[in-house]
Amino acid sequence: MTNVMEAKNVKLKYGNFEALHGISLAFPAQKLTALIGPSGCGKSTFLRCLNRMNDDIDDIKITGEILLEGKDIYHSHIDLVALRKKVGMVFQQPTPFPFSVFDNVAYGLRIAGVKDKELIEQRVEESLKQAAIWNETKDNLQRNALAFSGGQQQRICIARALAIRPEVVLLDEPTSALDPISSSEIEETLMALKQKYTFIMVTHNLQQASRVSDQVAFLMNGELIESGSTQEMFLSPKKEITNNYLNGRFG
Amino acid sequence: MAKKEQDLQQVVENAIAEQKVPHVKFKGIDPKNIDVDRLTKPSKETRQEWWGRGLTFLAIILIGMLIVAIIGFVGMHGLATFIDNKVNIFHFLFSTDWNPGAGKNHVGAAAMIVTSFAVTLLAALIATPFSIAVALFMTEYESGKRVQLLQSVMELLVGIPSVVYGFIGLMVVVPAVRTIFGGTGFGILTATLILFVMVLPTITSLTVDAFKAIPKDLRKSSSALGATKWQTIYHVVLRAACSRIMTAIIFGMARAFGEALAVQMAIGNAVLMPYNLVSPAATLTSQLTSQMGNTVMGTLPNNALWSLALLLLIMSLVFNFLVHLIGKKS
Numbered sequence: 001m002t003n004v005m006e007a008k009n010v011k012l013k014y015g016n017f018e019a020l021h022g023i024s025l026a027f028p029a030q031k032l033t034a035l036i037g038p039s040g041c042g043k044s045t046f047l048r049c050l051n052r053m054n055d056d057i058d059d060i061k062i063t064g065e066i067l068l069e070g071k072d073i074y075h076s077h078i079d080l081v082a083l084r085k086k087v088g089m090v091f092q093q094p095t096p097f098p099f100s101v102f103d104n105v106a107y108g109l110r111i112a113g114v115k116d117k118e119l120i121e122q123r124v125e126e127s128l129k130q131a132a133i134w135n136e137t138k139d140n141l142q143r144n145a146l147a148f149s150g151g152q153q154q155r156i157c158i159a160r161a162l163a164i165r166p167e168v169v170l171l172d173e174p175t176s177a178l179d180p181i182s183s184s185e186i187e188e189t190l191m192a193l194k195q196k197y198t199f200i201m202v203t204h205n206l207q208q209a210s211r212v213s214d215q216v217a218f219l220m221n222g223e224l225i226e227s228g229s230t231q232e233m234f235l236s237p238k239k240e241i242t243n244n245y246l247n248g249r250f251g
Numbered sequence: 252m253a254k255k256e257q258d259l260q261q262v263v264e265n266a267i268a269e270q271k272v273p274h275v276k277f278k279g280i281d282p283k284n285i286d287v288d289r290l291t292k293p294s295k296e297t298r299q300e301w302w303g304r305g306l307t308f309l310a311i312i313l314i315g316m317l318i319v320a321i322i323g324f325v326g327m328h329g330l331a332t333f334i335d336n337k338v339n340i341f342h343f344l345f346s347t348d349w350n351p352g353a354g355k356n357h358v359g360a361a362a363m364i365v366t367s368f369a370v371t372l373l374a375a376l377i378a379t380p381f382s383i384a385v386a387l388f389m390t391e392y393e394s395g396k397r398v399q400l401l402q403s404v405m406e407l408l409v410g411i412p413s414v415v416y417g418f419i420g421l422m423v424v425v426p427a428v429r430t431i432f433g434g435t436g437f438g439i440l441t442a443t444l445i446l447f448v449m450v451l452p453t454i455t456s457l458t459v460d461a462f463k464a465i466p467k468d469l470r471k472s473s474s475a476l477g478a479t480k481w482q483t484i485y486h487v488v489l490r491a492a493c494s495r496i497m498t499a500i501i502f503g504m505a506r507a508f509g510e511a512l513a514v515q516m517a518i519g520n521a522v523l524m525p526y527n528l529v530s531p532a533a534t535l536t537s538q539l540t541s542q543m544g545n546t547v548m549g550t551l552p553n554n555a556l557w558s559l560a561l562l563l564l565i566m567s568l569v570f571n572f573l574v575h576l577i578g579k580k581s
Contacts, residue, residue, distance in 0.1 A: 051475060081477045089475035095468040098491045108476040111486065157472070164476060 004029045004167055004198045005087075010049060010064035012042075014057070019045055022064065023224045025217055027168070032190060032199040034213035034230070036206060038250070042222040043202045047170050050200065051087040052080060068167070085112065088166035092173040094153035096145035096160075101128075101137050104145045104156055108164035123163050130196070131159035132189045151182020155189060162197070171201040175208065187212050206246060210234050218242050255287050322564065329561025332358065332554040343558060349522040349538075351555040358555050360535070360562070362524040367534040369439050369525060370514065371507040374446035375500050378454050382503075383489075383496065385451075386458035391484055405452040413449070417516030420445040425517060432529040437519030440528040445513050450503035457499030461492040494577050501577070505570040509563065511536035535559045 005027040012020040020042050027033050035043040048054045049062060052073060065072045073083055085108070097104050105124045114120060124141075128134040133155040136148070145156050154174060161169055171190075175183035183205075190199060190212050203209050209216055210230060217227035218237075226233065226242045237243045244250060293301075332338045338358045346359025385405075389398045424444050429436030465488055473483040489496075519531020520541050533541075539559050546553040 053471065053475065081479060084475055084477040089472075091468055091472060091475075093466075093468055095466065095472040097469060097473070097487055107473070107478075107486070111473075111476065111478045111482045160472075160476065 002029050003027060004069065005050065005200075006067045007046075007050070008065040008067065010046065010062065010066060012045060012049060012054070012063075013061040015059045018222065020049075020222045023219070025224060025227055027198060027200055028215065029198050030194060030196070031214040032194050032201060032212055033215040033217060034209035035200065035202045035217050035219060036204075036209050036245075037219035037225075038245070039204075041219045043219045044172055046219065047172055047200060047202050050168070050170055051084050051089055053089065055080070085164050086166055087168045087170060088161035088164065089170040090154070090157050090161050090172065090174050093177050094150055094157050096148075096153050096156050098146055099144065100142045101145050101148075101156055102141040105159050105163050107160060112164065124159075127159040127163040128156075130162050130189075130193060131155045132185065132192070133159055149182070151178050151185055154178060154182070154186060158186070158189065162193075166197070168198045168200060171199060173202050173204060176204060183208070206248075218245060220245075255291075259287065325557065325561050325564055328554060328557035329564075330558075332551070332558040336551045336554055338551075338555075338558075347522075347524045351552040355551065358551070358558075360555075360559060362522050363533055363535045363538050363559065364562070366439060366518070366525050366532040367508060367536070370442045370446055370518070370534060371504050373439070373443040373528075374450055374507045375454070375504045377443065377447045378451045378503060379496075379500055382451055382454035382458050382499070385455050386462055387484060387488075389455075389459050390462040391480065391488065405455055408448065408452040413510060413513040414516075416445050416449055417513035420513060420517040428529060434529050435519060435531060436529075437517060437531045438527075438529040439518065439525055439532055442514045442518040442534070443528070445517055446507045446510060449510060449513065450507050453506050454499045454503040457502055458492070458496055461495030461499060462488060464495065465491050494580065497577050498574050501570055501573050505567060508566055508570070509536060511540045515540050535563055539563075 003026040007023055007025045009022045009024050010020055011018060011022050023046055025033075035047060037043050045054065050066060050073075054060055054062065062074060066074060068083070068086060071078070073087075097107065102124055105127055106120050109120050109123060125134065125138075128137055133152060136152055137143075137156070145153060148156065154177075158169075158174070175186050178186065187208060190201075193199070194214075201209075201213065213230045215227065216230050216233040218225045218233070220241070226237060226239050228238075233242065234246060237246060332343070333340050336355050336358075338355045342356070343358055343360055344364070345361050347362040348357050348359040349362060350357040385401065389401055393401075420441060424441050425436035427436075428434075428438070428441050428444075432440070469487055469491065470483050473487045474480070478486070514534055515537035518533060518537050520533050520537055521531035522533045522538060523531070525532040539556055542552075542556055546556060
């Protein structure tokens with residue numbers, strides 16, 4: 001099992017407040033890793049470190065290493081734009097751009113300078129198919145993406161992230177703003193996509209984590225308490241506190 | 252009264268008889284303890300509500316009447332030119348012969364209409380790129396103190412009285428234009444340059460609002476797809492804010508179209524069709540301000556000025572209509 005990404009002793013400080021106290025975690029390729037933990041435990045913050053979305057925040061200091069294919073993404077030679085093409089992201093709220101579905105999915109390719117119309121069309125179709133939204137959009141690709149339902153919008157966003165063929169896709173509670181039916185559709189989409197991409201997902205929904213993930217990492221108060229295969233974690237966690245959390249005794 | 256109390260007693264007894272949960276007792280409720288009068292009369296709060304509502308409606312009615320009166324008055328006098336003085340409306344709109352004192356065949360406002368639109372469009376054309384640039388700087392590139400400083404500067408620009416703008420225009424811009432382009436220095440170019448500064452804060456602050464209304468997540472999504480800041484601005488922010496920027500420009504144009512004093516001081520006030528930007532001209536507003544003291548109420552020259560006022564009023568309605576139209580479309 002090769003690791004696509006690996007975090008080594010990642011610490012993050014907002015001013016004097018340390019939000020992450022040294023997290024080390026490896027992400028195996030073509031697997032879905034779920035980051036779970038109570039609100040405010042730092043799991044979303046950690047996720048955003050993985051494609052450097054925290055860089056804009058004032059007064060932030062990140063130490064440690066995050067290796068993507070063996071290279072530290074916080075190294076000064078790393079180009080942010082290139083990094084984000086390899087590590088895509090889907091947010092909690094569906095965030096389609098206010099223009100057509102086609103332009104939404106083609107966005108990443110176009111800003112990367114792809115001019116070849118056929119390639120763009122082909123990629124858009126492929127990505128929409130991968131995100132299991134092709135049937136609902138194929139007849140109205142020119143329709144404004146905002147005109148679709150929340151679940152459809154989120155799948156368009158997933159298609160948009162997939163269109164640039166990232167190595168890793170970060171998912172920040174991708175279903176928490178959606179109804180149960182849309183959520184389960186997204187889950188099915190993810191299950192199917194696991195063969196091709198590496199996913200790292202933050203979720204509050206423990207059942208969801210148990211259904212779709214291969215590896216689970218439990219974070220609390222900015223620390224990685226335990227990580228392991230989903231089966232191990234849910235059936236025989238090594239630590240009492242993990243057991244308590246997974247069984248709903250707190251959090 | 253006795254009847255009411257009996258009714259109430261009946262209600263309480265019925266309730267006790269019908270109650271399904273036996274341990275709930277209606278002990279405390281005794282019709283004799285209840286002040287039926289107080290409960291059946293409007294309370295103090297209800298009366299306050301009536302008062303508040305009444306005062307609000309009264310204010311609305313008064314303002315409504317005022318607006319109807321203004322429109323009616325301007326309309327009546329403005330139309331008198333065409334009804335009483337028998338001026339041909341097409342002649343008014345398309346002829347450049349403006350000399351109302353000479354009779355009904357010399358009431359042509361075309362030169363002023365063209366000039367008004369020229370200064371408005373040119374001012375908006377110059378101001379828009381600057382406004383967008385300033386707004387982008389304030390929302391996308393900077394935050395904190397420098398934005399606040401810019402904001403205060405913009406508010407200051409709004410607060411400067413138009414006579415001051417006019418005075419600066421007269422003393423600085425007119426000589427500058429005279430030196431560079433020759434002629435008198437008065438004209439559309441001078442007026443445009445003054446109006447540009449006057450509409451800049453209007454367009455800028457509305458554009459800032461437009462950019463602020465775009466969710467942060469949209470920008471984040473864009474950068475998460477590997478877009479640079481400028482790509483995000485160009486492809487997402489500007490595109491998403493497009494209709495609101497249009498609205499901002501129209502508000503700016505409405506301001507420019509209606510500005511009288513500063514324009515009057517800088518444009519030269521000669522009712523001539525403008526064939527270039529540096530010869531004296533006159534807008535609808537400048538003609539109105541400069542001539543209103545020189546006419547007698549009820550005469551053709553006076554009515555002709557009312558017609559100009561009516562035209563300005565209609566144009567401001569058109570601007571408002573456009574804003575609503577764009578708002579609905581987006």
